[in-house]
Amino acid sequence: MYSFTEDEVRKNLNSLFYEEATIHLSHPFGDISGPTNFYNLALKPLFESMPDLERRDYIVIGGKTEKDLEWIGCAGFYNGTFLKPFLDIPPTGHIAHMRFHEFYCFRDDKIIEVQVLWDIPELMIQSGSWPMAPSLGREWCVPGPATMDGISDKPYDLEKSNTSMEHILGMADAMKKHPSEGGPEIMKMDYYWHPKMNWYGPSAIGSGRGVEGFRNWHQIPFLNAMPDRGKDTTYSKRDGWGDKVGYHFFGDGDYVAVTGWPNMKQTLAHDGWMGIAPTNKEVFLRSLDFWRLEEGKIRENWVMLDILDIYDQMGVDVLGRLREFNKARNTKGY
Numbered sequence: 585m586y587s588f589t590e591d592e593v594r595k596n597l598n599s600l601f602y603e604e605a606t607i608h609l610s611h612p613f614g615d616i617s618g619p620t621n622f623y624n625l626a627l628k629p630l631f632e633s634m635p636d637l638e639r640r641d642y643i644v645i646g647g648k649t650e651k652d653l654e655w656i657g658c659a660g661f662y663n664g665t666f667l668k669p670f671l672d673i674p675p676t677g678h679i680a681h682m683r684f685h686e687f688y689c690f691r692d693d694k695i696i697e698v699q700v701l702w703d704i705p706e707l708m709i710q711s712g713s714w715p716m717a718p719s720l721g722r723e724w725c726v727p728g729p730a731t732m733d734g735i736s737d738k739p740y741d742l743e744k745s746n747t748s749m750e751h752i753l754g755m756a757d758a759m760k761k762h763p764s765e766g767g768p769e770i771m772k773m774d775y776y777w778h779p780k781m782n783w784y785g786p787s788a789i790g791s792g793r794g795v796e797g798f799r800n801w802h803q804i805p806f807l808n809a810m811p812d813r814g815k816d817t818t819y820s821k822r823d824g825w826g827d828k829v830g831y832h833f834f835g836d837g838d839y840v841a842v843t844g845w846p847n848m849k850q851t852l853a854h855d856g857w858m859g860i861a862p863t864n865k866e867v868f869l870r871s872l873d874f875w876r877l878e879e880g881k882i883r884e885n886w887v888m889l890d891i892l893d894i895y896d897q898m899g900v901d902v903l904g905r906l907r908e909f910n911k912a913r914n915t916k917g918y
Contacts, residue, residue, distance in 0.1 A: 585639035585662075588631060594623055600695050607698040608845045610870070611893035612671065612903060622698070630682075633675065634664030642728025643874055643886070644735045645841060647745060647834030654690040655834055657841035659683075659734070659874055659886055661725065662702075666711070671704065672907050674711045681725050682707050683786075685872035685888040687843040699845050701872050701888040706787035708906060713913075714788070715905040716895070717859025721790020721801035729876050729884060736836050745835035748877050751776065752840040753833065755882065763811050768799070778881040788858055788891045809857035810850040810867070829868070840875045847871055852898065858891075860898050867897050 585593060597619035607616050613626050631637050643659035666680035683703040688695050708714040709723055728734055755776040762771045773795045783798040784791045792801040807813065831844030848869035856862040870890040875882050895902045 585637075588637045588639065590623075590628070590631070593627065594619075597623055602691075602694050602696050605695050605697060608700065608870075610701045610704065610890045611896055626700075630662060630670060633668045633670035634662070634666055634680065637662060637664040642734045643839065645834075645836035645839045645874075646736065647740070647836050647841075649832035649834050651832065653832065655832060655841070655843060656688045656690065657834075657843065657872075657874065658686045658688070660728070666707070670707060671903060672910075673704075673707050674713050674910055674913055676711050680707060680710050683726055683888070685874070685886070687841070687872060699843050699870075699872060701786075701870065701890055703787050703888065705891050705902075709787055713906055713910050715909045716788065716900075716902060719788055719790035720805060721785055721792050721797070723787055723790050726784045726791065726886065731838075731876070731878070734839065734876070736839070738837065741837055744837055747835075748838055748840050748875075749833055749835035751877060751880070752835075752842075752875050752882075760813070763807055776882060778878055778883040781882055782884050784884070784886045786887065786889045786891055789889070805855070805857060808855045809852055809860075809862070811854065813848065813850045838877045840877075842871070842873050844872075845870055858894075860895065860900065863898055865898065867894055869894065 601619040601622070603618050605618060607618070607622050609616065609626055616622065616625055639660065639662055641658050641660035644656065646654065646656040648654055661681045661683045663679060663681040666675045666678060668675055683706055685701045687699045689697040705714060706723075709719075755772075758771045758776065762768055777795055777798075780794065781798065782791065782793055783802065785802055789802055792798045829844065829847055829849050831842050831847035833840065833842045835841075846868040848871060849866060850869070851864060852860065852867045853862045853864045870893060872888045874886040876884040878884075892902050
């Protein structure tokens with residue numbers, strides 16, 4: 585997809601995917617099956633909006649999960665000249681970028697399941713058409729790893745990968761203890777996180793620098809809205825899913841990833857979040873994340889949430905608002 589052409593992309597999709605592969609896409613695309621639908625319903629519209637489309641991966645890692653499943657996790661961004669509307673997002677006529685986190689589950693060297701989050705709000709912000717609350721963090725073209733080693737090309741180091749994963753699992757358990765079991769100190773942030781950490785959140789939340797940046801621009805507003813995060817991992821069947829929130833962790837050297845669809849359940853209450861009024865309703869979060877460890881601590885954390893799906897669960901049609909707010913906009917001259 586770096587040199588994106590329809591024929592080559594279709595050929596590679598058909599060779600890599602089982603025909604019945606399940607593909608979970610971010611809102612508003614939903615769940616589809618098979619490589620043909622993946623191209624026609626998602627990749628083709630993006631290609632049509634950016635005719636010089638290219639894909640840039642800066643993280644490609646793999647490993648086995650606790651269920652002995654082989655997953656490959658990819659992070660990067662699509663970019664090109666934004667010439668035609670995409671999901672009714674007005675084009676700009678300039679280069680644009682849309683971050684992605686994409687996870688592929690393999691069986692016998694072919695893909696059986698895909699979980700994809702595209703940072704669609706990022707395109708809205710670049711086009712000046714984001715119709716919701718402004719981000720608290722910094723909006724920018726999120727960079728790849730500072731060490732430039734995110735594309736795994738070395739022999740798999742099981743011991744190192746497991747050590748990295750245990751650090752992330754310990755961090756996740758410590759995080760869940762706040763605020764229900766104590767103040768911020770219970771999370772042991774200084775133990776798990778590097779003092780010069782970068783937290784790269786999705787657009788509509790933005791990025792933060794250091795523990796204070798992470799807490800001020802994401803965690804504190806997040807927990808003020810949903811203090812019961814991580815406490816309930818069961819839910820009734822929704823959209824064809826089973827009985828529990830699911831997630832898969834795997835490590836690859838200094839990197840760790842988690843995938844799940846959905847992988848969090850909590851109640852949106854108290855102060856509300858991202859401009860969403862408190863509804864006291866359960867919300868299910870799809871989060872696909874990567875961590876990079878340095879000197880035994882987390883130095884970088886790439887986080888993607890299905891922001892538009894969260895709004896949709898609360899009855900807010902972001903794309904509908906975008907169309908309404910921009911219906912008189914003349915996009916022919918960008």
